[in-house]
Amino acid sequence: MPTPQSPVRLLIEAQWIAPVRATDASAHECLVDHAVAVDDERIVEVLPVAQARQRHPQAERIALPGHLLVPGFVNLHAHAAMSLLRGVGDDLPLAAWLRERMWPLESRLVDPQFVRDGATLAFAEMLLGGTTCVNDMYFFPEASIEAALAVGIRSAHGIVVVDFPTVYASTPAEYLRKGLALRDRMRDESLVSFCLAPHAPYTVGDDTLREVATISREIGLPIHIHVHETTEEIAESLAQHGRRPLARLDALGLVGPEMIAVHAVHLDDDDVHRLAGSGASVAHCPHSNLKLACGIAPTARLHEMGIRVGIGTDGSASNNRLDLLGEARTAALLAKVTSGRADAWPAGRTLRAMTLDAATALGLDARIGSIEPGKQADLVAFDLRATELSPVYDPVSQLIYACGREHVSDVWVAARPVVRKRQLADPGVRDAVCEVVGRTGVWQNRVGEILSGRA
C-alpha cells in the first residue's frame, strides 16, 4: 500500500467501485464494499471499508450503500454554448439545418455572453449526468472557461482556428494568437487544459494546418478536429486536394497520438490503418451522427484494430441531450449491430471508452480517467436502488445498459462535491444556473426574431 502523501480528509464508501484501471483490459473489474480515501484533491488509496475506517479514523465518511462509484465521465467532443440552440433545427436535412438555422443564428448571436450562458447550462447538465471533464470547441473560449470554473467542471478548450473571419477573429494567425494567449493566462487553473482545434479539413487550409501541427509538436497539445463526418466532405477533398481528408491531414503532419479525430464516420481500409498506425484517438458521437443522418462509425472495427475511441455528445443542436451515459449505451449497441456481434463493445470496454480512454486522448490520463491512487478524485456515484434497476446481477453491466443519468446521486471534481443528492451541491452555483435558465427566454426571443426576419 502506498503511504498517504497528504492527510486523508474523506472516505467515500461504496457498495461497488469500478476503478477502470489501465492494467485491467476488460475494464470490468468491480470492487465490493471498498472505500476511496481522498485528500484535498486526489485519491490516496482504494481499500476495503473496514480497513479504511481503521486506517483513517479521523476522516469524514460518506456511505453509499447500493451505489456504484465510477471515474467521472469524460465528454470528448462538445460545443457547450450551443445548448441555447437546442431543438432549433430538429428534423431538418443537414443542408437546411446548417444554412437555414445554425449559420444565420450563430453569425448573429454568438458573443461572450451567449457563450457564457450556453456553456453554463451545458456544464450544469453535464455535471448532473456524471460528466466531470469536457473537451469543448467554440468561439470565445474565455467565456466558456469562465462558465466551467463557475460551475466546477474540469474542461479542455479548443484553440479554435478556421480560415475565414468570424466575430471572434479575422485571420488564422489571430485565432491562434488569441487562443495561445488565453492558454497562457490560464496556466494556473488546474481544472483547465487546452487543445488546438482546427475546425475541420474543409474549413482550414494547408498553411494553417501545418502551423497547427508545428505548435502541437512544440508545446505538446492535442489536436481536436472534425473529420470524415459526411461523404460529401470526403468527395470534396478528393476533388480539391486529390486525397481523402485523413490522408491530407497525415501528409500535413496532424495524424499522430495527439490527434482527436471527431466523428470518423466514413472510413475506408486505408483510413483505418492510418489511424491504427498513428496512435490517434477517435471521438465517437453516435447520436449526432444518427440525427443528422451522417452514418454510423465502424467502432467495433476500431476496437479490433486497437484504435482508442472516446465518446462525445457533440453540441445540443445536433444531439439534444448532453448525456454521456446515454451516448455510451448507444455506442455499445451500435457497435454490436454494425459488427453483427452481440459481444462487441461489452460494458467494461464501453465504460473505459467514456473514462480512461478519453482522458488519454486529452493527454490527461496521468491525472484522471480511473480510480487509482495519485489521480484526481473525479468520481461519480450511481444509486442502483431503484425499481427499474432491480435486481443487480452485474453493476458495470447495469450501469451501461440499464442506468440513466437520473441515477447519478453524487459527483466530485478534484475531491470537491459538485453534485449531492441529485442536485448541484453549491447553493451559489445553483442560483447562478437558475438565473441563466431564467434568461433563456431572452435568447429564445432573439432566435425567433432572427428566424422570422424581424431582426
Add this chain to the structure above:
Amino acid sequence: MPTPQSPVRLLIEAQWIAPVRATDASAHECLVDHAVAVDDERIVEVLPVAQARQRHPQAERIALPGHLLVPGFVNLHAHAAMSLLRGVGDDLPLAAWLRERMWPLESRLVDPQFVRDGATLAFAEMLLGGTTCVNDMYFFPEASIEAALAVGIRSAHGIVVVDFPTVYASTPAEYLRKGLALRDRMRDESLVSFCLAPHAPYTVGDDTLREVATISREIGLPIHIHVHETTEEIAESLAQHGRRPLARLDALGLVGPEMIAVHAVHLDDDDVHRLAGSGASVAHCPHSNLKLACGIAPTARLHEMGIRVGIGTDGSASNNRLDLLGEARTAALLAKVTSGRADAWPAGRTLRAMTLDAATALGLDARIGSIEPGKQADLVAFDLRATELSPVYDPVSQLIYACGREHVSDVWVAARPVVRKRQLADPGVRDAVCEVVGRTGVWQNRVGEILSGRA
C-alpha cells in the same frame, strides 16, 4: 363543442398539450394553455384554460405550468416478467444468450410467482416512465394480469401458444384453451384486453397457426407474433417450408389488419409490399434488435409505404430499460440514419407511433391513443422546467429528442392518478412494489444457483 356526458370531475391544465389527433397527419399539433376536462374515466373535452374554468367551476383543478401533456404511451411488445432476468446475459452472442442463459433459466424459474413479481417490477417501471398501456406476451398471463391490475396499468395479454410443452401447458390446444378461458374470466376488467400470441413462425406449426387465424377472425383478436427477427429464422423457413416466414404466415391467413408483426428487421421488397397491402402493424423494438445484433428494421421505408409502426421495449433481458420514450428517440434516430434523411421519422410522427398507432394495432384506438373527447383519460405530463430542457423551442420536438423518462411528473390511467410528483401515487401500490424489489434478491440467488449448477 360536445355536451359533457357525465359530470366533469377534474381539469388538468397544462402549458402545452399534444393531442395526437387522428386527423393531424403530422401529429405535431400543440395546444397552448389548454385544459383536459375529465369525468370518472374519460376525456370530456379539451379547451382553453379560461373557458374550462368558467364552464366547470366545480371541478378539481391540477395546474401544470411548464408541462407538456401527451397521450399515455403504448408499449407494443413486452415480456414483462423477464425484468427479473435483466442483465443476466449482457454482451453474449445471441446463441449463447438463448442456450446458456434464457432457456435454462426460464425452464427452471417460470411459475406464477415469478411472473407476478417480474411483471410487477416491469409495470411499475413502465408507469413511472409514462407507459399507460402494454402489450405483454408471456406464460401464466393470469399472473401478469394480477400484477397489472394491482399496479394500475392498462394491458393487453397474449394468449400464448407454442408447439412444444412448457410448465404452462402441454399441447397447442391446451395453450389456447387456457388463454381463451382466462379472457372469458376477465371480460369485466375494463383495463384488460387480449391478443392471440403464437410465439413465432419457427415455434408454431401450420395447424396451430391456421387455428389462430380462425379464432382471430371469429372473435376479432389481434395476432401478436415475432417475425423476421434474424436472418437465420428466414433461412430456416426457406429450408423447411420453401418460403419466407411472412409469406408462409400469409398463406396460412395470419397477415392482415389484426397482425402485430414484432421486430420485422429483415424485410425484402416482397415482405414490405405484403405488409403494406395487408394493413398489418409492425412492433419495432430497436434497442433489443441492436443489443442482440439482429439488425435495424427499415422503419423509414415502412412509414413511406404507409405501414403502421408502433414501438415496443421487448423484455428486460434483451433491453435493460423498459423506457418507451428512450426507445422512441432511438427509433427516430435510426430511421434517419438508415434512410440517409434527417427529416425521416420527425418528432410528431414518432409520438404518434408510440401512442395512436400502437393503440390502433391493438384494436384500442376508439378508447385510447389520443387526447380527444370520449377517449379514456390515459395521460402523461412531462415537466419541461429543467436545466437540461431549457430553452423550449418546440415542446413536441423537446419531448422526443431531449426529454427522458425522468421528466415524467404525473400519469393517469382512465383518469385515475397512478403517478404523482414522480412517484407511484397510491401508497399501497408503492409498498407492494417495494416488497417485490426486496424479494429480487431471492430470485437473484436462484438464478446464481442455476447458472452455477448448484440447483
